[in-house]
Amino acid sequence: MRNDRISYSQCWEDPEVLQAALMVTSGDSVLSISSGGDNTLALLSKGPKRVVSIDLNPAQNYLLELKHAAARQLSYAEYLEFLGVRESTQRVDIYKTISSSLSAEAVVWWGTHTNLIRNGIIHSGRFEKFVRFFARYVLPYIHSRKTITSLLSSSEIEAQKEFYETKWNTALWRLFFRIASSRFLLGRARQPIMFTQADTGGVAEIYRQRLERHLRTKTVRGNFFLEYNLTGNYVHGLPPYLEENCYQSLRKQDKDSLCIVSDTVLEYFRSTPDTTFSAYNLSDIFEALSDSEHESMWQEIVRTAKPGARIAYWTNLVPRTIPITVAASVTDEHLFAEDLHAKDRVFFYDTFKVHTIVK
Ligand SMILES: C[S@@+](CC[C@H](N)C(=O)[O-])C[C@H]1O[C@@H](n2cnc3c(N)ncnc32)[C@H](O)[C@@H]1O
Numbered sequence: 001m002r003n004d005r006i007s008y009s010q011c012w013e014d015p016e017v018l019q020a021a022l023m024v025t026s027g028d029s030v031l032s033i034s035s036g037g038d039n040t041l042a043l044l045s046k047g048p049k050r051v052v053s054i055d056l057n058p059a060q061n062y063l064l065e066l067k068h069a070a071a072r073q074l075s076y077a078e079y080l081e082f083l084g085v086r087e088s089t090q091r092v093d094i095y096k097t098i099s100s101s102l103s104a105e106a107v108v109w110w111g112t113h114t115n116l117i118r119n120g121i122i123h124s125g126r127f128e129k130f131v132r133f134f135a136r137y138v139l140p141y142i143h144s145r146k147t148i149t150s151l152l153s154s155s156e157i158e159a160q161k162e163f164y165e166t167k168w169n170t171a172l173w174r175l176f177f178r179i180a181s182s183r184f185l186l187g188r189a190r191q192p193i194m195f196t197q198a199d200t201g202g203v204a205e206i207y208r209q210r211l212e213r214h215l216r217t218k219t220v221r222g223n224f225f226l227e228y229n230l231t232g233n234y235v236h237g238l239p240p241y242l243e244e245n246c247y248q249s250l251r252k253q254d255k256d257s258l259c260i261v262s263d264t265v266l267e268y269f270r271s272t273p274d275t276t277f278s279a280y281n282l283s284d285i286f287e288a289l290s291d292s293e294h295e296s297m298w299q300e301i302v303r304t305a306k307p308g309a310r311i312a313y314w315t316n317l318v319p320r321t322i323p324i325t326v327a328a329s330v331t332d333e334h335l336f337a338e339d340l341h342a343k344d345r346v347f348f349y350d351t352f353k354v355h356t357i358v359k
Contacts, residue, residue, distance in 0.1 A: 006059045006116070007191040009125030011038040012225065012348075013283055013314055015240050017340045021312040021354045022279040024048050029276060029306075033283040034260065036125065037064030041071065041241035043281060044258055045249040051258050052277075057191075058262040062106040063121060065260060066098075067241070071250040073098045079247060084120015085234055091117050123232075130189035134180050135232035142172050148230050155221040164215045174208070181207040193288040203317065207348055214347035223345045266293060269300035275359075278306045282313035284349065286320045295323040302329045305357040312337075314349040322355070331356040 018039055024030055028048035032040040034055035041064070044051045055061050070082050074094065081088040082095070095117050099107055110117065116124035123132060139148070151168055154160035179185065183203040220226055224237035240246045261268055265285065280301065286294055301311060311330075322330045333354040341352035 004059065005057075006063055006125045007057060007127060008036045008060065009063060009122050009128045010036040010228070010239070011283070012036075012127070012346055013039060014225070014344045014346050015039050015042040017344050017352060018281055018312055019043065019046065019240075020340055020343075021337065021352075022281065022310050024279050028278045030279045030281065031265075031277045031304075032281040033265070033285060034060045034064045035283055036060070036122075037067045038239050038241045039281055039283075040064055040258070041067060041250060042239070042246060043279075044068075044253065045241065045246040047249065047253060048279075049257065052261060052268075053258060054261040054263060054265055054268055056262070056264045058105070059109065061260045061262050062102075062109045063124070065102055065106045066095075066110065066121060068250070068258060069098045069101050071241075071247050072255065073101065076244055076247055080242065082121075083242070084122040085238070085242060088120070091120065126191075127189050128228075130185070131229055132232040134176075135228075135230055138176060138180075139230060142170070142176050143168070151220060152223075152227055152230060152236070153221055155219050157217070157219055160219055161216050164212075168215075169212075177208055177211070178204045191288075196288055206317070210350075211347045218343075218345070225346050266297055266300060269297075269304055272300075272304045274303055275306045276304045278309045280305070280309065280311040280313075282311065284314040284316050286313060287316050287318050294320065295325060298323050298326045298330070302326045302357060302359075305359070307357065307359040309357040311353075311355040311357070313353050315351045315353065316349050319350070320353075329358055331358055 015038065019042065022030070022043065024043050024046040026047045026049065030043055030048050030051045032043055032051055032053045034040055034053045037053070037060070040051060040053040053061070053064055055064075067083065070079050074082055077086075078094060080086045082091055088094075092114055095110070095114075099110065102110070123129070147167060150163060151160075154163060181204045186203065222237045224234050224239055227235055227237055234242070241250075265282070286297070289297060305311075322332065333356060337352050337354040340354070341349075344352060
């Protein structure tokens with residue numbers, strides 16, 4: 001298990017879509033993929049009984065631990081400064097004020113990665129470094145700051161479509177997008193396992209079509225994902241875990257309501273009792289599983305789920321259907337999920353899925 005590198009320092013799955021699907025409240029026991037930690041923290045802020053946040057990469061969990069500690073111990077202004085949303089030269093000093101609340105392993109890991117703290121931990125992932133490089137050093141040669149700001153301010157769909165077609169979708173933009181979203185480059189920017197099951201060629205064209213559909217149907221204003229993609233930081237919008245109400249809520253909760261596990265979900269399930277969880281945030285982890293692992297995963301989800309438990313996940317390049325062996329216990333909430341996917345602010349997924357467990 002490689003633990004020396006953060007692949008994702010943010011979550012690239014829409015937290016509002018996720019919360020609308022899982023409807024997490026105080027009675028819930030949640031299993032959530034850690035990734036950048038953002039969506040685990042957003043779900044935790046709803047006050048469930050417990051969140052088990054899991055990632056096979058321990059570095060992702062050290063990141064979640066540090067974001068959680070920062071929310072609980074820093075003022076709101078320091079929280080945004082420390083994480084990297086606001087400019088700062090003090091981050092390493094701020095880290096020293098909160099490090100004593102971290103696990104021993106996290107302290108050792110962050111002790112050898114102070115450069116990531118200095119640069120702002122939300123920018124520390126391999127994927128975010130890739131996105132920022134293009135946003136800061138390549139995109140300015142393709143579109144002026146004024147053009148980028150105009151797209152990001154669009155609040156009316158017909159005007160946005162017109163702007164995209166006449167001002168944004170130039171030959172140079174298309175060339176840039178084809179290179180930046182090629183399988184070759186994305187295979188290096190995303191975690192390497194994420195492409196292992198995808199035999200799709202023409203990845204750049206698939207993503208181009210998805211982006212185009214997105215820009216023709218959803219207004220961009222307030223879309224903090226696109227803002228980060230195009231500027232390399234959040235300027236006008238913030239993910240929920242960085243908003244003040246969520247920050248306040250994280251400070252009120254029992255610290256122990258978050259349990260962080262470094263393992264694969266499947267291995268963790270093998271030691272999990274029956275009927276444990278009522279909500280599952282599975283990111284798009286099915287993307288990297290073989291067919292037999294996918295089936296074993298669903299058998300374990302059904303076994304570990306409470307009756308009525310909700311499961312949410314995204315698919316990207318690998319289509320998935322519920323294995324026949326568990327189909328009788330799993331309801332596909334496809335109309336609900338399609339409605340939510342229509343509101344999704346991340347353009348690169350194929351589908352969003354919501355299921356309910358029947359027992
Ligand atoms: C599934 S990845 C996806 C990120 C992004 N949506 C993408 O498509 O590139 C998010 C996180 O899930 C973790 N992960 C992937 N498969 C896992 C598994 N089977 N068990 C636990 N964590 C897993 C990765 O280490 C990573 O931090």
